[in-house]
Amino acid sequence: MTELIKAPLDQISSTTLASKGLELALVDTSHPAEFEAWLRADVRGFHGSEPSSETIALSIAGLADRRTTGVWDSSVPHASLPVATVSSWPLELSVPGRRKIDAWAISSVTVSPTHRRKGIARALLEAELRTAHTAGVPMATLTVSESTIYGRFGFAPAAFATDLTIDTTRARWIGPDVPGRVHFITREQFRMDVATMHERMRLDSPGQIVGWDRLWDRLAGLTDDDPSKNANLRAVRYDDQHGKVRGLALYRVVGDSSDDAIDFARHTLTVEYLSHETDDAYSALWRYLIEMDLVGTVRAGLRSVDEPLSWNLSDRRAATLSTWDHLWLRILNVKETLEARSFSCEGRCVLRVQDDLGYAAGTFLLDVDGAGVGRVTAHSDSDDADVISLPVSALSALYLGGVSATTLAAAGIIVGAEESVARLDALFHSSRAPWLSVWF
Numbered sequence: 001m002t003e004l005i006k007a008p009l010d011q012i013s014s015t016t017l018a019s020k021g022l023e024l025a026l027v028d029t030s031h032p033a034e035f036e037a038w039l040r041a042d043v044r045g046f047h048g049s050e051p052s053s054e055t056i057a058l059s060i061a062g063l064a065d066r067r068t069t070g071v072w073d074s075s076v077p078h079a080s081l082p083v084a085t086v087s088s089w090p091l092e093l094s095v096p097g098r099r100k101i102d103a104w105a106i107s108s109v110t111v112s113p114t115h116r117r118k119g120i121a122r123a124l125l126e127a128e129l130r131t132a133h134t135a136g137v138p139m140a141t142l143t144v145s146e147s148t149i150y151g152r153f154g155f156a157p158a159a160f161a162t163d164l165t166i167d168t169t170r171a172r173w174i175g176p177d178v179p180g181r182v183h184f185i186t187r188e189q190f191r192m193d194v195a196t197m198h199e200r201m202r203l204d205s206p207g208q209i210v211g212w213d214r215l216w217d218r219l220a221g222l223t224d225d226d227p228s229k230n231a232n233l234r235a236v237r238y239d240d241q242h243g244k245v246r247g248l249a250l251y252r253v254v255g256d257s258s259d260d261a262i263d264f265a266r267h268t269l270t271v272e273y274l275s276h277e278t279d280d281a282y283s284a285l286w287r288y289l290i291e292m293d294l295v296g297t298v299r300a301g302l303r304s305v306d307e308p309l310s311w312n313l314s315d316r317r318a319a320t321l322s323t324w325d326h327l328w329l330r331i332l333n334v335k336e337t338l339e340a341r342s343f344s345c346e347g348r349c350v351l352r353v354q355d356d357l358g359y360a361a362g363t364f365l366l367d368v369d370g371a372g373v374g375r376v377t378a379h380s381d382s383d384d385a386d387v388i389s390l391p392v393s394a395l396s397a398l399y400l401g402g403v404s405a406t407t408l409a410a411a412g413i414i415v416g417a418e419e420s421v422a423r424l425d426a427l428f429h430s431s432r433a434p435w436l437s438v439w440f
């Protein structure tokens, strides 16, 4: 997979951009000045503060193995800084049945505000998809700043996230009392444990991805220029009754300064990360957080949509949930993608997939055996009564089981006989809701 990073520059987008007086090129990430200019353009694209030389050095060390692409405009005053950026790399994505698939991750999509709406992002995205497809990667994936951009390229949300706000003055913990213990640990220890535990557990949840060093460093607050920013970031660990690490949480508590009269009993605790390998770990960590003294509100973002927590609270209305799209997928190869996951039951369905960019277009027969193993073959009988018509974005949305075929049929996005849609639902169902616990 790593050799895919070095795939040749996409000539179609290169020509398109050249016709606008722009140069598409790959960055030599072993060349510090060149990579630094690209990193500064990326940060500027997301309105971030100018990074310090220390942060730049960490990024250069941590992201050098990515395929790093930029667009340059030689007519601007600071022409060494690209006017657009994109970064990509192959990674493993967990899919139903504790299996995984190779996917092309796309990140750092920025176009300078001085060059927006001239088709630069389109040229970059189409180049990424062509490169991934040519390299034989069956699926592309990203997390998005805005949900309005990527549908036109065949992407769709496939794993959703929930943000929780819990009024802990009205909710008591009524969940299990478990035998292990919660301990404080250093953020450095958290950094080590979280990477190891994630690697052990990532196949348990469809939608999780393989982690990387800089991701965990940043999560643990070990890469910021301003150490005071993370001075209130605390880490705890749940060890089971045998002393084995089974869960981790990272959180911060801040006082309520909104009122004239400060109420010291109403701090807000924000859960920055919580991962658990066992149900006991989940219970122990949430109980610890919910029962924290001097706290009136607990917030947690990026949680799973089937979080069990509400069932462990004495008053479930003490928790407010809001759900939003998080992980977006774009199937590039239908056969390889469908055969990578396992299915919930035996059955067959015929899928007529439309794809404006052509990669996934065709009619496919999916035949699933009693063990949930699917076989995909090209299907020529377009009069088959079972046929379900759908765009590639809808198939990508269904892929991990994050939305039902019935819902997409009701929304008019997929078209087929009611029984065929119900069968598709049953096949694609995932007992574990897809969940991605990080951004990329």
Ligand SMILES: CC(C)(COP(=O)(O)OP(=O)(O)OC[C@H]1O[C@@H](n2cnc3c(N)ncnc32)[C@H](O)[C@@H]1OP(=O)(O)O)[C@@H](O)C(=O)NCCC(=O)NCCS
Pocket: 045, 046, 108, 109, 110, 111, 112, 115, 116, 117, 118, 119, 120, 121, 122, 123, 143, 144, 145, 146, 148, 149, 152
């Ligand atoms: C989003 C961004 C990359 C778009 O770049 P751009 O070069 O202006 O986009 P393009 O001109 O290539 O537009 C491509 C298509 O996307 C649409 N589009 C672009 N930005 C959009 C936005 N913010 N919301 C909705 N649609 C958008 C365009 O209308 C165009 O549609 P069409 O080709 O179907 O007519 C750029 O505005 C940006 O850098 N934003 C800030 C960083 C960011 O949010 N990046 C995305 C990270 S996931």
